[in-house]
Amino acid sequence: MKKKPVVAILGATGAVGQEFIRLIEERKFPYSALKLLASARSVGKKMAVNGVEYAVEEATAASFAGVDIGLFAGGSISKVLAPEAVQRGCVVIDNSSAFRMDPQVPLVVPEVNAADIALHKGIIANPNCSTIIMLMALKPIYDLSPITKIVVSTYQAVSGAGKEAIEELREEVSAYMRGEPMMPKILPTKSLPVHYPIAFNLIPHIDVFLDNAYSKEEMKMVHETHKILHDHTIAVSPTTVRVPVFRSHAEAIYAETATALNVEDIRNAIQQFPGVQVQDDLEHMQYPMPLYTSEKYDCYVGRIRKDLFNPKAVNLWVSGDQIRKGAALNALQIAEYMLAHNML
Structure with a gap:
């Protein structure tokens, strides 16, 4: 143009x-x-x-x-x-x-x-924001060997529910510190008849629940992963959780591959992938945290380690800004x- x-x-x-x-x-x-x-x-x-x-x-x-x-x-x-x-x-x-x-x-x-x-x-x-952040961490692994199974638990910031949810978290923290009752109106989903405080709490419910007992948010991660990777054979098992964080999501991911991979090869592939940074130095307590990944363009991956019982599986932790990359x-x-x- x-x-x-x-x-x-x-x-x-x-x-x-x-x-x-x-x-x-x-x-x-x-x-x-x-x-x-x-x-x-x-x-x-x-x-x-x-x-x-x-x-x-x-x-x-x-x-x-x-x-x-x-x-x-x-x-x-x-x-x-x-x-x-x-x-x-x-x-x-x-x-x-x-x-x-x-x-x-x-x-x-x-x-x-x-x-x-x-x-x-x-x-x-x-x-969906949770799908984007997950696939930024997993695509470099998928390029080394096809991923056959994903088990993911998300820790999703209130920004994913919009400006009203961000303000509600602020108000609830303020009310709690004043010793006043919290008056939730937004989460887990505004359209539902029951609402729970998010301040100092975790809500294992994002969007509505479906007939299979998974939430709509969880099934988005399943279907969108299949479509984006053009691979409907991947077994995806998600649990999505709203947490009292303002902007950045985090996810704990178990990924099983078709062939066994070396951790250093995985680490190098993630580091070389555009838009992703490895932050994984246990000696110096370096790992991704939402407070520090907020306002950043990249997704950050750490706690990269082989699974204890499955030689074809790896566990990792990823965090990225929900409003930005998400x-x-x-x-x-x-x-x-x-x-x-x-x-x-």
């Missing part, structure tokens, strides 16, 4: 939308014009991007006329507006779950399966890839 694209951010006032703005500034993402879109209640709100003030506009189908790239922050509105945007010539990179399992829509982590971007028909889906950064990298390869 010879000219700079016209870019629209849908959901600009939310946590992921605001992160899109920060990343556009930090990464000097090129654009000739920018639209900030949100629901009617945010219309007229002023937001600055690269020193220029923009007024938030209400998102409608007509908003996407003349837009080249739509960065959708997520939410149910994607299902309605993404097809409308595509009809108007816009390529949509969508952070919601609306299109992830649509066989016509590529589901992309650029470091893992960038080639799938070329298959798009107007919409490209951003995977959401806005991954989507913006897709857009960057498209620009670099003249795909618009």
Whole structure:
């Protein structure tokens, strides 16, 4: 594309939308014009991007006329507006779950399966944050030997439930320290009739439970892993847990491979993989922690060790910023890839 694209951010006032703005500034993402879109209640709100003030506009189908790239922050509105945007010539990179399992829509982590971007028909889906962070750690291992089984437990920050959940954690901590009752309204899921405090607590429930007793969040990790790696033979067993952390997710992963691998080969492969850093020095107590991986671009992997009983298995720990690589950064990298390869 010879000219700079016209870019629209849908959901600009939310946590992921605001992160899109920060990343556009930090990464000097090129654009000739920018639209900030949100629901009617945010219309007229002023937001600055690269020193220029923009007024938030209400998102409608007509908003996407003349837009080249739509960065959708997520939410149910994607299902309605993404097809409308595509009809108007816009390529949509969508952070919601609306299109992830649509066989016509590529589901992309650029470091893992960038080639799938070329298959798009107007919409490209951003995977679930927990899936992205897991596959950033596992793809370099998969490239050494196919992975046959994954057992993963996630420790997911409240940012994954949006700005309201971040504020609720702050309020609950403050109330607890004042000796006042905590009044949860958001977690585990806002639409449910029962809510639990997240401050000083763990909630083994993200999204709704399905008939198989797994949550929707857990099944996303199963189905999305299969689609991204083009390998439906991998046995994926997830448990997803919300923890009182603001931004970064962490995951404990057991991965079984077709052939036995050397730990040093695994460590070297992870270190050389783009977007991942090894932080694994037990002598100096160096390992990834959400407090320190927040605001970072990369995912960090540590506690890499062979399983005690299975010579074909490895255990590891990964942490990455949910709002960045788990959401806005991954989507913006897709857009960057498209620009670099003249795909618009």
